[in-house]
Amino acid sequence: MLKVMVKAPAKINLSLDVLHKREDGYHEVEMIMTTIDLADRLELTLLNKNEIKIISHNRFVPDDQRNLAYQAAHLLKERFQVQKGVAITIEKTIPVAAGLAGGSSDAAATLRGLNKLWELGLSMDELAEIGSEIGSDVSFCVYGGTALAKGRGEVIKELPAPPTCWVILAKPFIGVSTADVYRRLDVNQVHHPNTGGMIEAIHNGSYAGVCHNLGNVLEDVTLQMHPEVAQIKDQMKRFGADAVLMSGSGPTVFGLVHHDSRMHRIYNGLRGFCDQVFAVRMLGERHKLD
Numbered sequence: 001m002l003k004v005m006v007k008a009p010a011k012i013n014l015s016l017d018v019l020h021k022r023e024d025g026y027h028e029v030e031m032i033m034t035t036i037d038l039a040d041r042l043e044l045t046l047l048n049k050n051e052i053k054i055i056s057h058n059r060f061v062p063d064d065q066r067n068l069a070y071q072a073a074h075l076l077k078e079r080f081q082v083q084k085g086v087a088i089t090i091e092k093t094i095p096v097a098a099g100l101a102g103g104s105s106d107a108a109a110t111l112r113g114l115n116k117l118w119e120l121g122l123s124m125d126e127l128a129e130i131g132s133e134i135g136s137d138v139s140f141c142v143y144g145g146t147a148l149a150k151g152r153g154e155v156i157k158e159l160p161a162p163p164t165c166w167v168i169l170a171k172p173f174i175g176v177s178t179a180d181v182y183r184r185l186d187v188n189q190v191h192h193p194n195t196g197g198m199i200e201a202i203h204n205g206s207y208a209g210v211c212h213n214l215g216n217v218l219e220d221v222t223l224q225m226h227p228e229v230a231q232i233k234d235q236m237k238r239f240g241a242d243a244v245l246m247s248g249s250g251p252t253v254f255g256l257v258h259h260d261s262r263m264h265r266i267y268n269g270l271r272g273f274c275d276q277v278f279a280v281r282m283l284g285e286r287h288k289l290d
């Protein structure tokens with residue numbers, strides 16, 4: 001095999017709770033994540049020369065060892081003493097530093113793709129374990145679908161598909177540093193979301209239950225730093241979203257709606273006011289991604 005194409009879908013957090021700060025500086029989390037139909041595309045080409053090359057035409061995406069896809073390839077190479085190389089072309093669609101795990105998903109897609117290209121024969125669980133060394137969201141991104149993530153995000157328990165609806169994403173003209181948001185979080189001041197309630201709603205296929213139980217403890221932190229995120233939330237609600245939440249550490253906000261007409265109203269209402277707006281579906285349950 002000389003070339004592999006892989007898709008790297010974005011995620012949203014339907015709920016995100018922080019239990020406490022750990023000794024290692026990370027936070028113990030409970031998150032419900034789901035992949036959405038908004039994806040980067042990666043082309044992995046086998047190189048006979050022993051090197052890792054990143055080709056990205058996006059000025060916000062590094063093309064050296066800072067790129068998470070590079071780090072994924074490097075880790076596999078070291079771990080399994082691979083004597084081949086790869087050129088990784090990243091066609092970026094997921095907004096950068098947006099709370100949508102774009103970089104993490106590129107890393108996960110690189111792990112899945114190189115497993116084929118370099119004929120490593122690793123299982124998904126092995127890839128997820130390696131991914132956790134690159135970033136907390138990478139393990140989830142290896143599997144995709146819908147899951148409860150615990151630990152610092154790398155302990156994954158599969159969930160069924162949430163009920164079908166539209167997800168409208170709106171990203172303001174700012175980027176947010178995840179480390180910065182976690183640093184400013186006061187774990188004693190958080191209003192915990194009902195993770196159990198969200199899991200039950202997903203199991204019961206209850207759209208109302210999913211809407212009711214959306215919650216993210218990082219939202220208040222980012223909202224305080226960037227009031228425009230609160231404005232976008234208000235606008236989405238005014239245009240008729242059934243429920244609205246910030247994803248991850250932000251600043252992207254997503255709204256859920258059932259009806260096509262309402263989706264169009266919100267989409268058109270927010271365009272022009274935000275940097276980027278998308279209307280997508282959730283991908284649902286875990287399936288073979290590539």
Ligand SMILES: C[C@](O)(CO)[C@H](O)COP(=O)(O)OP(=O)(O)OC[C@H]1O[C@@H](n2ccc(N)nc2=O)[C@H](O)[C@@H]1O
Pocket residue numbers: 013016025026027028029031099101104134135136137138151152153178179182183248249
């Ligand atoms: C906000 C989320 O995206 C929600 O899905 C994740 O919790 C963050 O995942 P990520 O971007 O893959 O995070 P990493 O690259 O592992 O960590 C970035 C920084 O966020 C902080 N961090 C991250 C995850 C975690 N459970 N506790 C933390 O305190 C740490 O300061 C870390 O240095």
Ligand SMILES: Nc1ncnc2c1ncn2[C@@H]1O[C@H](COP(=O)(O)OP(=O)(O)OP(=O)(O)O)[C@@H](O)[C@H]1O
Pocket residue numbers: 060061062066067068069090095096097098099100101102103104106107137176178248249250
């Ligand atoms: N493949 C990549 N795509 C995008 N950004 C990357 C990539 N590799 C490294 N980066 C760096 O990582 C930073 C964060 O980007 P990313 O888009 O992954 O954030 P995010 O969506 O907020 O992630 P998360 O939701 O996992 O916290 C960027 O500012 C960029 O410099």
